[in-house]
Amino acid sequence: MIKNLLSICIKWILIMLSTIAILFAQSKGKIYCIGQEFTTGSAMFMPEKNSFPAQLGGMFGQEYQVFLNGMDVVTNAPISIDNHVLKHLDDLNIKKGDFLILDLNHDVDFSQGDDSKLLKNITSSIKNGARVVLLSTPSDIDTKIQSAKVAQLQDLAFKSNCEILNLSPALYGGDVYLDKEKRLTSIGASLVAKRLYELIKTPVIGSSKIKIQNGKRESFYGFSSETFDFEGKEARVVKPKIVAKGSPWIWRARFWGHEPQLDIAMLERGYHIVYCDVSERFGNEESLQIWNNFYRFLQQSGLNKKAIMEGMSRGGVYIYNWALRYPDRVSAIYADAPVLNFKSWPGGKGKGKGSPENWEIFKQAYKLTEQQAIEFKSSPLDRASEIGSLKIPAIHVVGDVDDIVPPDENTLPFAKAYIAAGGKLEIIHKPTIGHHPHSLPDPTPLVDFLLRADDRKLNFAVIAAAGSEYRAGAGWNPNMGWWGENDDINHILDSRKQELDILFVGNSITQGIGGKRAHLPYKPGYNAFESVFSSYKWDCAGIAGDRTQNVLWRLINGKYKEAAPKVVVVTIGVNNFLDGDTAEEIVAGILEIKKWIRANMKDSKLILTGPLPVGVEGTDPRRKKYEDIHRLLELQTKDEGWIYMPLSDTFIKADGNLSLDDYSPDGIHLSGGYTKWAQALSKVIQKVLGE
Incomplete structure (x- = not known):
């Protein structure tokens, strides 16, 4: 009798938990992304993972459910681009709090009356409490035709009072965001996903x-x-x-x-x-x-x-x-x-051409004689x-x-x-x-x-996000982009649970160590690390191009916790320089990684090196950011849950420069420096492992 009652109670609890889970899933906000090639990413590598809606879904996790042309992006299914955008709109049930992201540049023929249908649909969605966003995107069509389409989008946004994002300046601003046909690359999709994430997360008041x-x-x-x-x-x-x-x-x-x-x-x-x-x-x-x-x-x-x-x-x-x-x-x-400096312009009293007409207007505005104007001491430069x-x-x-x-x-x-x-x-x-x-x-x-x-400013260095790059120059297999590398690492970690003494985590510099990742043809640091750590079971979890947010995503969604290595060495941060992240933002990202490891891998000892020195010459502007990062990290060393190990003394010479025996000419990647790196780490790792 008691067993039957217990069984019934358990069943009811399971039903209630299932119901709560369903209700929670239904309560999530929804983001509907509708469009053709730009939105579906059909021209890029692994669009089911790398399209901007898919990346946006990964960034939001459980907070929003993201749809691409009617399909939930978590399914990773191929997306059809044959249907017209208006059909997708007719199929939607837009509610308060939802977002509707529309890429219309290549799909809507404004000359056929689509604009009036769209206007009605968009205004209806806004009345229902949704936010509607038109995307103005790059195109390889004739400049005059593209300008006309952009003007039509702006007119639609003006009439409907929906939002409009001009993505073209940012996408044209980098040579990796668009391919030769002006089609969005997976890296460009990352930029778009971040911009939309920013829009959705920005607090607003109406x-x-x-x-x-x-x-x-x-x-x-x-x-x-x-x-x-x-x-x-x-x-x-x-x-x-x-x-x-x-x-x-x-x-x-x-x-x-x-x-x-x-x-x-x-x-x-x-x-x-x-x-x-x-x-x-x-x-x-x-x-x-x-x-x-x-x-x-x-x-x-x-x-x-x-x-x-x-x-x-x-x-x-x-x-x-x-x-x-x-x-x-x-x-x-x-x-x-x-x-x-008024004497420079409009005065023309120095190198500049000046403007005699405006010099007279300036004197009149300040009620000055010619001599008083020459002796004037209240320009911004004088009061700098x-x-x-x-x-x-x-x-x-x-x-x-x-x-x-x-x-x-x-x-x-x-x-x-x-x-x-x-x-x-x-x-x-x-x-x-x-x-x-x-x-x-x-x-x-x-x-x-x-x-x-x-x-x-949102700090993307702390917002967990999967990578999206395909780097042939990093020695990746043609069929393996970032996702393939990530899967390979997780496979290795899954096969070596509770076995590893040391796991090295980071970007391309760490990837160069190689470890058991046999498909990587370029392992400049393997011999150096194997010679120093041959008595340990070690492996490499470095992916070229990774930022702090990518490592954070890998930790949260990967097999690192289950692998439970005795020591984790994290070297990350230099690729965040490419995104214009400040030293403070990068440090926040590094500390978020530290926080996750300490909370979820409590039996693993953490050695955190931050980024390695950067810039062959000490005067390189990147060196200043490097120094600022480590100045800020050093302030955190009172925390006993990790070991902070900067490598400035290992690589930076007395004159402030880096040796080209250790570094590549780019001042980022190591060449012969892997031996120094391994030897410096070994001294600390031996103490950590009690040897």
């Missing part, structure tokens, strides 16, 4: 609350722009589709609409863009008073107390004068070929130390051959004084560019800097 009376509304690249009169001056406000939490904004000083790449990218991220025309006052008292009144209007409309100031050319004077007057209203500064002491993060873009606003009369001396006073200022140099064109074709470096300044 639509813009700014109300403008008697404004003229028009499309600004698919966003709603309103032009209106403010105290007799032309003013503009462009609203994001969804406002980011905190209502952040960009204040453009001059040249409205010129090189708008950054403005568009920040609108996509929930920032307002504003403008109030005080042209040809050169940042004088009158212009600051007009801006002060405009600022009050924007505060009444609910925007954040602090703005990012954006100034191109003479706009640089305006934004720095404003920052000096109202530092508590500025979160960061982006200056592009900025005028910071004062501005720098305010510690407002700033980034400049300059053309190194600019003969209108020469950098060495403006940005360069300004930056020197600014940084000396404690300010943070980064400079992006364009070596062969003059004063024009402004900005960058791909504004990602600017976007990342400004998001970090506003404490809004």
Whole structure:
């Protein structure tokens, strides 16, 4: 009787747990990705694993269920691209909290009335509480035809008020993101997946609350722009589709609409863009008073107390004068070929051409005689130390051959004084560019800097993500991309459970050790490591190209925990340099790996080396980041759950350089240095294993 009751109870518990699991699965948010080749990844290696919807699903895990043309990406099934996008849309049941990601560039014929059908479907989805995102993507079709299609997408976004992401600048910004036919590669799909992950994870507060009376509304690249009169001056406000939490904004000083790449990218991220025309006052008292009144209007409309100031050319004077007057209203500064020295421009008193007409306007704006103008000491350059002491993060873009606003009369001396006073200022140099064109074709470096300044940048180094690369140069089998390498490692770990003394984990440098991975033809470090560790059972879990987030994903989803090696040596971080990750972001990724190993592999001793030294010469900019990483890691050494083992002393010579006997000319990969690496590790490993 008791056994029967117990059996019934167990059955009911199992049923309840199953029901809870089903309800949990049903409660997950849903992301519907619809499109053809760009979305399905049909032209890339292993699209069922590497398409951006598949990668997005891997990044979100249990948080969202991702569908590709109606099929759950976890099935890894081949995806049909024959059906028309509108058919897929008709089959969906879009609900509140869902996301609909549409790639229409190659699928919709706007001339056949598709736009009206789409408009109805998209507006219906938005009314149901979903977020709809149009993707503007690269194409190999005729430039004029592509431009027309992009304009149609922007018009659709404007009319429906759905979101729109312009992916082209970032994808064109790297030679690994698109193939020769402008088709998305698996690495390009990783970039798209990260961008969509960022969009979905960004905290938002809904639509813009700014109300403008008697404004003229028009499309600004698919966003709603309103032009209106403010105290007799032309003013503009462009609203994001969804406002980011905190209502952040960009204040453009001059040249409205010129090189708008950054403005568009920040609108996509929930920032307002504003403008109030005080042209040809050169940042004088009158212009600051007009801006002060405009600022009050924007505060009444609910925007954040602090703005990012954006100034191109003479706009640089305006934004720095404003920052000096109202530092508590500025979160960061982006200056592009900025005028910071009136005697350089418009004065032409140095190397620059100057502008006699604008020199006269400048004198009138400040009520100066010619001699007073020459002796003027209140340009931003004159007050650079004062501005720098305010510690407002700033980034400049300059053309190194600019003969209108020469950098060495403006940005360069300004930056020197600014940084000396404690300010943070980064400079992006364009070596062969003059004063024009402004900005960058791909504004990602600017976007990342400004998001970090506003404490809004996602750190992808800590977000577990599978790799997607295929690296023939790393000696991979033609049929094995990242996933094949990952599977091979897991097979080895599964076959050597509870057997391994040492497991080396990392990227291509570690992959070069080889271990039991017989299919790798290139193992430059095998003999060195085998000669030093021949008395141990050891193996290699390195995959070329891996970042911290890839190693983290492998640990979470692989057989490492079950293998339970006695010692785990982790060497990772250098490939994160390629993504522009900061030292702080990379260290956070390394510590996330440490945290997982300590929580899940408690019987394994952890030796963490961070990245190996990088940069053949000590002056290599990468070396500074390397040093910053290890300075930050050293602060964590009080934690007794791991052994921190930097290898600076092993490889860096007394003169600060690396030896080409140890390193390849790229300053990253080892050549003969594997012997030094193995010998340095052996001393620590012997102590750890009690020998």
